[in-house]
Amino acid sequence: MLLAPVVASKVIIVGAGPAGLLLCLLLAKKGIPVTMLEMTDKLDENPRATHYGPPAMYELNRAGIGEDLRAEGFIPRSVCWRKIDGTVLAGLDGSVMDGDPDRMVCLPLNKLGTILYKHVTRQPNAKILFKHKVTAIGQDDDKAWVDVQSSDGESRMEADYIIGCDGANSQIRRSLFGDWKFPGRTWDEQIVATNTYYDFTKFGYEDANFIIHPEHWYMASRISKDGLWRVSYGELPGLSAEELLSRQPMKFKTMLPGHPDPSDYKIASISPYKIHQRLAEKMRVGRFLLAADAAHLCNPFGGLGLTGGIVDVGGLYDCLVGIYDKVATSEILDIYNDIRRKKYNDIVDPISSENIRRLFAQDPEKALETDEFLQLCQRTATDVEFSREFQTGVNALKYDFTKHYSNSTEAKDAVVGRNGIPSSGLAAVVGVTD
Ligand SMILES: Cc1cc2nc3c(=O)[nH]c(=O)nc-3n(C[C@H](O)[C@H](O)[C@H](O)COP(=O)(O)OP(=O)(O)OC[C@H]3O[C@@H](n4cnc5c(N)ncnc54)[C@H](O)[C@@H]3O)c2cc1C
Ligand SMILES: *[C@@H]1O[C@H](CO)[C@@H](O)[C@H](O)[C@H]1NC(C)=O
Numbered sequence: 001m002l003l004a005p006v007v008a009s010k011v012i013i014v015g016a017g018p019a020g021l022l023l024c025l026l027l028a029k030k031g032i033p034v035t036m037l038e039m040t041d042k043l044d045e046n047p048r049a050t051h052y053g054p055p056a057m058y059e060l061n062r063a064g065i066g067e068d069l070r071a072e073g074f075i076p077r078s079v080c081w082r083k084i085d086g087t088v089l090a091g092l093d094g095s096v097m098d099g100d101p102d103r104m105v106c107l108p109l110n111k112l113g114t115i116l117y118k119h120v121t122r123q124p125n126a127k128i129l130f131k132h133k134v135t136a137i138g139q140d141d142d143k144a145w146v147d148v149q150s151s152d153g154e155s156r157m158e159a160d161y162i163i164g165c166d167g168a169n170s171q172i173r174r175s176l177f178g179d180w181k182f183p184g185r186t187w188d189e190q191i192v193a194t195n196t197y198y199d200f201t202k203f204g205y206e207d208a209n210f211i212i213h214p215e216h217w218y219m220a221s222r223i224s225k226d227g228l229w230r231v232s233y234g235e236l237p238g239l240s241a242e243e244l245l246s247r248q249p250m251k252f253k254t255m256l257p258g259h260p261d262p263s264d265y266k267i268a269s270i271s272p273y274k275i276h277q278r279l280a281e282k283m284r285v286g287r288f289l290l291a292a293d294a295a296h297l298c299n300p301f302g303g304l305g306l307t308g309g310i311v312d313v314g315g316l317y318d319c320l321v322g323i324y325d326k327v328a329t330s331e332i333l334d335i336y337n338d339i340r341r342k343k344y345n346d347i348v349d350p351i352s353s354e355n356i357r358r359l360f361a362q363d364p365e366k367a368l369e370t371d372e373f374l375q376l377c378q379r380t381a382t383d384v385e386f387s388r389e390f391q392t393g394v395n396a397l398k399y400d401f402t403k404h405y406s407n408s409t410e411a412k413d414a415v416v417g418r419n420g421i422p423s424s425g426l427a428a429v430v431g432v433t434d
Pocket of ligand 1: 015017046049135170305
């Protein structure tokens with residue numbers, strides 16, 4: 001049974017993950033009333049993603065939370081690629097980025113969520129409704145709506161625009177395109193992500209380390225100031241969750257420096273997961289928009305997933321502000337769709353795929369002769385200017401939608417399709433860590 005429509009918010013955001021919370025904060029600060037619907041009763045507490053690359057930091061700084069992030073998290077100094085015996089093949093020294101306000105920050109995702117939430121609750125224009133689950137959607141010429149299940153029963157809520165930030169299993173995406181329509185592929189390789197206390201520094205490990213090995217490939221990355229590390233490793237296809245968990249002590253003993261026994265480390269959390277490369281058919285259908293995981297997925301090596309999602313959100317914010325300030329028509333949302341999908345296809349998908357294949361699909365003994373990326377990393381060791389350029393290559397994910405505003409001096413030149421994405425190998429450089 002549907003009740004009469006309640007709440008006429010200008011914008012409804014579905015999903016209080018990092019993407020939804022950030023968009024909510026940006027819009028509310030700009031004075032645009034926004035209602036957020038979250039099906040669970042609190043923010044997700046799993047640590048999940050950990051690193052925010054320069055184009056994500058640009059948006060988080062713009063939202064006014066960069067200081068909080070840097071205070072609670074830290075700025076990783078360096079990253080390297082190694083053989084399983086610990087030999088360093090190549091690395092990147094982050095200190096060439098000193099002073100850059102958008103320099104990468106590391107902070108587990110649940111803590112980013114807490115910071116975002118704190119800032120959102122200070123905004124009178126923002127309303128977050130927990131235990132509100134979207135079950136169906138609709139739209140006409142004047143408005144869009146969602147049907148919502150809550151403890152009060154079922155209701156319909158309307159808005160000018162409704163944004164699906166509802167994650168990988170997005171109901172908005174399913175309702176728009178069908179349950180199993182999320183084009184792309186799933187990797188055969190599985191990943192086990194752990195948060196582990198183990199003293200890697202004893203073995204000379206850098207802040208982030210990628211180990212190249214056909215079977216025992218992994219990443220070990222410091223994720224807190226008190227000795228917690230993210231260890232994510234590859235596993236054989238086809239193993240069940242129980243098999244994956246029972247193999248973990250063997251995996252650690254084989255692959256980690258010092259070949260530790262379980263008594264030598266402490267695992268704070270462990271979660272096996274499947275990895276995908278997928279992009280929704282469209283990121284705009286009329287008054288519905290998709291952003292972040294609801295729109296696209298990639299494997300975590302290189303940290304392009306959430307970084308790409310945060311960049312979506314910043315762009316969508318500029319498009320909506322343009323519409324509400326009457327310097328853009330709703331057509332700017334088609335440009336959002338075109339550009340953000342192109343950035344996924346041209347950058348996120350190929351580069352994140354290279355990042356993971358680099359770890360398992362080559363012979364570590366020959367990597368320096370054949371892997372162009374590692375050769376470029378080697379070059380950064382002696383060329384500071386190149387190093388800076390290389391480490392900010394990921395900024396190719398950014399796109400300035402305000403140049404499509406009618407009052408923009410650039411408006412007349414800004415035609416979609418002409419604003420190509422730099423195709424140089426430099427775009428290949430990413431946040432490098434998970
Ligand atoms: C186990 C796991 C480990 C991960 N590890 C890494 C990692 O190591 N590195 C990395 O870069 N990325 C990792 N990721 C991915 C990263 O966490 C995501 O990219 C990021 O969380 C996406 O943010 P989001 O806001 O788009 O979606 P989410 O964080 O998924 O948030 C979506 C929100 O929408 C809500 N929702 C869903 N459906 C509805 C509905 N019908 N009605 C109302 N609300 C709804 C959900 O409850 C959720 O709160 C991991 C993800 C998972 C699941
Ligand atoms: C164009 O309009 C936007 C949105 O109102 C405003 O923020 C911006 O300053 C304007 N730009 C110029 C060049 O006037």
